[in-house]
Amino acid sequence: MDAAVLIVVAGLFAVVSGVNDGGALLATGLKLPTVRPGAGILALVVMVAVVPLVTHQVARTFVTRLASFHDPGGKIATTIAVISALAVVAVLSAKGRPTSLTLAIVGGLTGAGLGWGLPVSPGSVALVLAFGLAAPAVGGLLAWALIRVLVAVTTAQGMAHWHRAGFLLQTVAYAANDGQKMLAVFMIALGFSDAPLAYTSLVAALFALGTMYGLPKAGRTLSREIIVFRPTHGVAAELAAGVAVIGCAAVGMPVSMTQAVAGGLVGAGIAQGGGRVRWYAAVKIVTAWMLTLPTSALLGGVAAFVVKGVTQW
Numbered sequence: 001m002d003a004a005v006l007i008v009v010a011g012l013f014a015v016v017s018g019v020n021d022g023g024a025l026l027a028t029g030l031k032l033p034t035v036r037p038g039a040g041i042l043a044l045v046v047m048v049a050v051v052p053l054v055t056h057q058v059a060r061t062f063v064t065r066l067a068s069f070h071d072p073g074g075k076i077a078t079t080i081a082v083i084s085a086l087a088v089v090a091v092l093s094a095k096g097r098p099t100s101l102t103l104a105i106v107g108g109l110t111g112a113g114l115g116w117g118l119p120v121s122p123g124s125v126a127l128v129l130a131f132g133l134a135a136p137a138v139g140g141l142l143a144w145a146l147i148r149v150l151v152a153v154t155t156a157q158g159m160a161h162w163h164r165a166g167f168l169l170q171t172v173a174y175a176a177n178d179g180q181k182m183l184a185v186f187m188i189a190l191g192f193s194d195a196p197l198a199y200t201s202l203v204a205a206l207f208a209l210g211t212m213y214g215l216p217k218a219g220r221t222l223s224r225e226i227i228v229f230r231p232t233h234g235v236a237a238e239l240a241a242g243v244a245v246i247g248c249a250a251v252g253m254p255v256s257m258t259q260a261v262a263g264g265l266v267g268a269g270i271a272q273g274g275g276r277v278r279w280y281a282a283v284k285i286v287t288a289w290m291l292t293l294p295t296s297a298l299l300g301g302v303a304a305f306v307v308k309g310v311t312q313w
Contacts, residue, residue: 002075006189009082013105014182014203016086018210020093020101024258025174026215034163041211043171048182049204051175052195057252058177059195062184065124065252066106067113069188076311077116077304078188081108084300088292097288100256102178103132107296114297115304128253129293135244135255136263142240143233143264144271150232151272159235166238173245174257181254182207233276237264259289 026040035043052059063069069078085104092099106128113120154162182203183195192199241260248255262285269276 002079003189003191006075006079006082006185009079010182010185010189011206013082013086013185014206015210016089017101017179017182018207018212019214020089020098020210021174021179021258022207022211023215024098024261025170026211034160035167037215040167041208041215043168044174044211045204045208047171047175048179048207049197049200051172052180052183052200053197055176055249056180056183056195058249058254059180059184059187060193061124061128061252061254062105062109062181063187063193065121066109066128067118067120069109069113069118070191071118073116073308074118074188076307077112077118078109078185080115080304080307081105081112081296081300082185084108084112084303085296088296088299092288092292097284097291099285099288099292100259102181102254102256103259103289103292104296105181106132106254107293108300111297111300111302112304115301116308131248131251131253132255132259135248136259138244138247139237139241139260139263140267140270142243143236143267146239147232147236147268147271150236159231163231163235163238166235166242169242169246170238170257170261173242173249176249177245178254178256179207233265233268233272236268236271237261240264240267 022041022044025044026035026037067077068074082105085101085108088108089099089101089104106125110120110125150159150162183200186199186203187193190199238261241257241264244260244263245255245257262282266277266282
């Protein structure tokens with residue numbers, strides 16, 4: 001029964017990940033005709049299905065390094081963690097504060113693990129948080145440098161080629177890193193530790209449904225609100241975020257692709273004059289990030305503690 005409920009929750013989580021992440025990943029390229037939304041969604045879906053067959057190190061981090069979710073009670077704790085993460089993201093999004101679902105699930109898993117009494121690794125949690133903070137900063141610094149190079153040496157036709165390369169890099173980075181949070185929930189629910197194609201394909205299909213639904217709204221948030229957007233900003237942000245997130249994936253550290261892209265957009269905007277950055281929107285998004293993880297952890301911890309107490313009473 002616990003596994004059946006978690007499987008349903010895992011499917012919902014994959015759809016919401018598409019709503020929250022997919023549109024935001026496509027947003028930076030919406031002002032360039034090089035990658036159409038349909039082709040972009042297809043590329044994302046294929047990468048989400050295929051890349052974990054090569055590496056699923058980040059999914060293992062969610063499952064084993066934050067807490068031991070294969071221990072007794074792990075499925076119930078995971079269900080509580082996912083529901084807590086979805087609730088926090090839903091409330092913040094409803095208030096016009098788009099946030100990171102990756103931060104939310106890290107917080108939810110940590111809090112629910114503690115609340116249920118599962119072994120939680122403070123060192124691993126701290127390491128994940130450190131990488132999570134570093135990713136948007138590194139994305140911003142790389143984009144600050146890249147946009148100067150792109151403007152100096154690239155023609156309009158060349159920019160289209162760079163956009164294709166940047167978008168492809170971004171899709172690979174997402175599938176190798178925080179996109180694996182979806183696979184991790186199915187790992188706990190079904191008890192497997194590798195990445196069978198049947199399960200990665202299921203995750204990808206559910207993710208695609210959410211992406212098609214969430215593209216219009218998520219696209220407006222990143223491509224229009226953070227900076228006075230130009231195509232070069234999007235290309236620089238894609239390239240910078242892709243490099244930063246793949247680097248984190250190489251050491252198994254889950255970070256948010258949308259955070260790295262947002263950092264890249266801000267860095268690219270600053271490189272061409274800080275006046276291009278809409279700081280009120282950037283501050284609103286950063287504030288939401290800061291609220292997301294502790295709120296999800298608190299909600300997941302309290303809920304897990306209460307549910308465990310009720311079931312054992």
